[in-house]
């Protein structure tokens with residue numbers, strides 16, 4: 142695919158951009174995550190085509206982490222190589238993130254939330270992506286063994302050193318989030334954003350987290366909006382070859398029970414009545430809440446990407462529809478790993 146890339150001149154016409162909390166930063170309602178499908182193990186041309194198409198359709202926000210691949214780190218390398226080939230002149234139109242918190246390298250300094258790990262990890266990520274800075278750097282998970290002050294001081298340091306423009310946290314509880322926000326405020330580097338799992342099948346963030354963020358003017362991005370593909374038509378007729386569940390690593394086939402599929406079918410019928418795919422209805426359902434700044438989708442094809450971005454054609458729900466969705470998903474509430 143060695144053709145030159147020129148971004149679509151209409152790219153900002155249809156995407157919706159939401160303010161991230163009370164910050165100056167706008168994020169697209171649909172963002173793209175590179176957890177799966179962008180490693181050395183994946184098809185490079187497909188990965189590149191997805192990034193190009195996303196940008197052509199106004200997706201400016203690309204979500205990465207040190208450990209995305211497989212192998213860990215390779216998604217950042219693949220993305221860096223796509224940036225170099227296609228996006229050298231578009232860097233200032235992109236919001237690129239990385240994170241550190243999970244197991245990344247051997248020994249006592251390769252995971253969690255020490256200053257030692259976070260600073261080393263971002264330095265490695267910048268090298269892999271061949272970037273001077275990331276736009277947002279996240280503490281990927283709360284570290285029960287390290288003082289929260291140390292983790293937040295590391296984020297503050299990385300922002301003040303120019304290696305990240307903003308600081309974020311991910312997978313923190315409402316209480317941990319409140320404390321982290323206070324520490325960062327004192328340091329003079331406000332918390333920009335919180336990233337957590339949120340879908341019709343996992344609504345834990347409704348129990349306090351979204352309120353803490355709104356009260357403090359912090360943005361929220363939802364990950365795994367389709368519960369890794371379950372909230373789409375992907376598994377209605379079994380587990381297709383090549384699908385995430387068929388790989389049986391992050392999404393275990395055992396989660397996809399006949400009871401779950403019966404409920405997913407009901408949701409699918411509802412989506413079709415609304416003139417949408419189920420993937421679109423699932424993402425729209427998240428975006429109907431003004432506290433959700435952006436939804437990070439993961440895709441294995443340009444077709445899925447287009448389908449997801451077309452969500453924005455209809456994100457309104459009637460009271461009846463909301464009630465019906467609530468009653469269907471309450472029966473099958475589950476939490477896929479990820």
Ligand SMILES: NC(=O)c1ccc[n+]([C@@H]2O[C@H](COP(=O)([O-])OP(=O)(O)OC[C@H]3O[C@@H](n4cnc5c(N)ncnc54)[C@H](OP(=O)(O)O)[C@@H]3O)[C@@H](O)[C@H]2O)c1
Pocket residue numbers: 173174175176177204205281311312336337363364365366367368369370371373374375383384385386420421437438439440441444445446448449479
């Ligand atoms: N902060 C954290 O701890 C954390 C954790 C997890 C994820 N994330 C971020 O969130 C991003 C998204 O997570 P996710 O990949 O789990 O999201 P997801 O959108 O819930 O699941 C993505 C999968 O759903 C399927 N899919 C997507 N669009 C579809 C469509 N229109 N129709 C049918 N199937 C569709 C594809 O499965 P197939 O591959 O089977 O085609 C795709 O790989 C990640 O890339 C990452 O950036 C962050």
